Amino acid sequence: MITLPSEDPHGGTLRDLVPDLTPMLDILFILLVFFLLTAGTVFRAIDLKLPSSVEEELTLINEPKHIMLEIREGSYALNGVPIDSFQELRNALRDTLAAKPGYELIVAGDRRIAIEDLLKVLTYLQSQGIAAANILMQKETKP
Structure with a gap:
């Protein structure tokens, strides 16, 4: 704290106007410690390849990641393409x-x-060598 001489010519009124600097020094010390601790952090960057257009990004998201095999009565279908015999199905x-x-x-059967x-x-x-396949089933509803 700042002290004034004892023989104050203003009658002690100047002493009442002097601010207490202790809280400000505390805050400055805390900020100094904070800046010293955060100055040594290493920033890492990731290289990103942004799409050139929105349509390009949407086509990548909406692309199906499955193959649909339908077993129909008397025939088959692979991704919606009808196949007549089992030998053709094996080749396709x-x-x-x-x-x-x-x-x-995904195997779906009638x-x-x-x-x-x-x-x-x-x-x-x-x-x-296909150890797992999803079998699509429909839940029976009671009339």
């Missing part, structure tokens, strides 16, 4: 899986197909 499935590695396979048709397809998938 082999080509599609080779063209799209890492895609998820409720009227024989269980043998489903088992034939699942056995072929297992022989090709």
Whole structure:
């Protein structure tokens, strides 16, 4: 604190007007410590490749990451393309899986197909090394 001489010519009124600088010095010390601690931080940057247009980004997001195999009554369909025989299905499935590695396979069957048709397809998938496939089912509703 700032002290004034004892023989104050103003009668002590100047002493009452002197501010106490202790809180300001405390705040300055805290700020100094804060700046010293944060000055040594290392900033890291990540290189980003931004899309050139919104349409380019949307096509990447909306691209399906699965292959849909439908087992129909008397035929098959792979990604909506009808296939008549099991031999054609095997060839088309082999080509599609080779063209799209890492895609998820979804098997959807009509409720009227024989269980043998489903088992034939699942056995072929297992022989090709596809250990897991999603089987699409519809929940039965009671009338």
